[in-house]
Amino acid sequence: MRSEIFFRPAPHWVGDVIPFSDGKRLSLYYLYERRTQPKPGTPWALTTTTDLVHYEDRGIVLPSGGPQAEDHNAYTGSIVQDDEGLHHLFYTASNPERLAADGRPLQLVSHATSLDGEHWDKHPEDTFGAPAGYDPADWRDPFVYRLPGEDQWSMILAARHAQGADRRRGVVARLTSHDLRRWRVEAPLWDPRRFVTQECPEVFRIGQWWYLVYSEFTDRFVTRYRMSRSPHGPWTAPAHDTLDGRGFYAAKSADLHGRRLFFGWIASRSGASDDGPWLWAGTMACLEASQNEDGSLSMSIPTEVLEAYGAPVAATSPTAAVGSREAYGATVLTDVLPDDVAVGVDLSWEPGTRETGLLIRTDAEGETGYIVRLEPVHNRLVLDRWPRRTAGAEQWHLAGDIPHVIELERPIDLSAGRAHIDLIMSHELLQCCVDTRVCLSTSVYDHPSGRLGLFSLDGATTLAGLSIRTRT
Template structure:
C-alpha cells in the first residue's frame, strides 16, 4: 500500500503485530490474513521500519506448519533473545485438532533463529497445551520476558478458567522456565474474573512504573492497560484505561531511545462500507505513548508521521468566531482535498458550549460530512457522519436516535479554554488526537473526497488556528532499509 505511516500488504491484511526492536530498527512480525476460502493456514510475515513512516515487507517469517500440523495457524506470540539466539514463542491452532472441551485446541510452540531472524527452526518437542484448570481451546498469545530479580523467564498466556461464569473466566495464566525449553505452571499473573479473555498480553517497566497491556472483547472491543509500582501488582486502573477506540485492536509495544510505541491494527469493515461490520485484521497503525506523573499514559501518532505533512493546502483565519447560542454555525473551507491530508486545529471553547469540532470530506455547504465532535458537557470525543443510515424512504426513517457511531467514543477532559484537535486522513484511514493525549482511529469509506470545515452547536468556539497540509513532496529516504530487503 502507498499510505505513509501505515501498512497493509497487497491483497491481504495485518493481524496481531509482534514488535521487536533491535539496533534501532523495528522488526514487526504480524499475522498475515489473506481471508482466502478455504483457509490456507495463517503465517507470520515481517515488516521492518527505521522511521515509523516507511515500512518494508520482508516476506514470510514463520509459515504455516501445514494442514496436519498443530500450527496450521500460526497465531500471536513474542520474541526474546538469549545468548545471541532469537527465540519466538507462538500460538498453534488447527481446526482439525479438538481439545477436551470440544473446541479447536490451542498450544504454545517454540522456534529459534541463529542468523538474525532470517530463518527459524521449529522445536516441536517443546510444544505444550493448557495446564490443569484451564480450557484447552484458549491457550494462546504467549508473552515471554526475563525476570532478572527472580532469575527466571516468565511466560504470560491468554487463558480461561475451566469453570465459572461463561463471560468472566478470562485469566492471564503464567509459566516459568530457567532454560526457555521446559516450562512449569505458576500462579495466575492476573485474575480479575471480569472479561471473556485478555488477548495479546504484555508487561514492561518504564521509569519505575510497570504496565500490563491486554486486549479484551467483552463489554468492549479494545486494548487496555493497567499500571503498578511492582511487577506483581496490585494493578491500578487509570482514569482512561484504553489506548484507542473500537477500531484499533491488539496493540503491543516496543521501545527505542526512551520512547515507547504501540503497534496495532485499524480494523477494516465488511464490503469496504461505512455500515459494514467490523472485521478481524486491517491496516498497521502506530501510536506513541507518553508518561504522566501518576504513571498513566497519553497517546498520539508518532511525531514522525505528523512531520511527513508539510505542503500547505488550506487554512482558516486565526480568531474566527463561530457563535450560535441556541443553534448551529459552521465554516467550510473552499478547497477540495486529496486522499491524504492532515488537519491541525485549535478551538477556544467558551463555557457552556454543547459541541464543536471538525467536518471531514464535507460537501460545500457542510450538510454532509464525517464529523469529529468535541462535547464538553459530556467530556468526550465522538465520531459521527451525515447522512446517517436510512431505514426507509420517509423523512423520519433516518437514524436520528443514534447520537454517533456508538463504538467510536473517547473520554477526554474538555474544560473551557483552548483544545487542539489533530487529524490524519489517508485514503480510508482516519486517526484523530485531542490535546496530544487521546486518540480515536476509524475508517472513512463512503465519502472519498470533499472539504474540511469547523462547526459549533449551542455555544461559541473561537478558531485560534486551522491548518490543512498534504504529504510532503520530498520522498522519505529508503536506503536505510535496503539491507532488510536484501536479507529477506
C-alpha cells in the first residue's frame, strides 16, 4: 500500500466517491476521470484503506459499458450487502447519445452484484428510468439503505419534478423494494422546492438524530445536510448546514468503528492556477464528523492524518505577539517550509480585534502568499492571497472588491477570543480546520513554497503554541 494522505490515481483524477465499510476496512469506490479527448466512458475504480493514511489502488472495478451502451458513463450510486452476503451496486447509467425529449442525456438506475465487492456482474434487465412526474434527464445517484426493523429496502435519488420553476424543481425521490430488483415509487423523502437538484444524497443516523446529506450547485457549489428525529423527516437545517466550502464537493460517508467519515474530492482548477475555473474531479480527501449537543455536526481532519506528520520542523519563532488596536502587525515565524507539512497553532486575541490568522507560503517580509484569516467581527474563516488578480496596471487595480476567495468562506463562532488551527499544506492541496469543528479545503497553485507567519489587525494576537511537522 502507498502512504498518501490525499489519494489520486495520477495522472488521472477522482470524481464522486462512494464509500462502503465492512467494519474492518473502507472500500472507496470513485468515478475515474481521465480528462482525455474524445471523452471515454466513465467507470468506477476502487481504493481501500484501514487507517486513512495507506491506500491500496485496486484499479477499475466497474467498467464503462462502451459507446453504444446505456451505461457508457457509470455515474454515482451506492453499495449494500444483503442478508446472504451478496453485494449490490446501484449506479447511474447515462449515454450522451441517448436523449430525453428536451435533448439532455437520459439518466437511468442500473444494478450489478458481486461476491467480493471487486468483480461485478451487471444486470441490465433491472435498469429503470424516471417514472411519470419526474424529469427523465435528472434521475441519478441512487442511495440504498434499510431502516432498523424493516424488511424492505429504500432508495433515494437526486431527481427533479417534470414541471415547475426550472431552478426549484429538485426533489429527493424515494422508492422501496423487498428484493433489490423491483422498485415501487413512494412519496418523496424531501421536497424543498429550493434547488435545481440535490446531488449525491445519503441518509444515516448518529444517536437519536437522522441526517440527510446532499450536494447542490444552485445557491452555492457545496455539500449540505439536514436533520430530523425520524428517517422520514421533516428535515430541518442547522444554523450552519455546510460540511466545507466550494473546494470539497460531492462528499459521502461511511461508518468505521463508530466514526462517521466523509470522503469527497478537493477540486482542481484549470491551468493549475489560482485564477483558473474550478474543474469537476480532483483529489480524494477525508473529513470526520462529530455530533454536537444540539445534534448539529462538527467537521475535523482525522487524527490519523494529523499524526502521520510526525517529524518536527524547528520554528525560528515558536511564540509571538503582533498587532495593536490601531494598526496591522505581522511577523514571519519560520524559514521556507517543506512542501508537505502539518501545522498546529493556538491563537488568542484581545476583544475588538478585526482580523487575525496565519500567513501561508509567504515571503521573508510576510507580504506575498496565502492568508488563512479569522474575522471575529464577521464570525467567519476565509482564505485570501496576495497579490490578488489585478485588473490592469493602475495603482487601484488590486481587486479590492474581492476581499477573499468568496466561494470558500466558512461561518464560525469566534466569540471566545481564541482558536486552535490545524493546517495541512501538501503540494497544491490545503486543508484547514479550526477548533475541530469548521473546515476549509481547497487547491492552491501560485505559491508552491514559502514561510509561515502570523498577523493581526486592529487588536493584538498572541501565538501560544506552534507545531510544524513533516511526514514520517
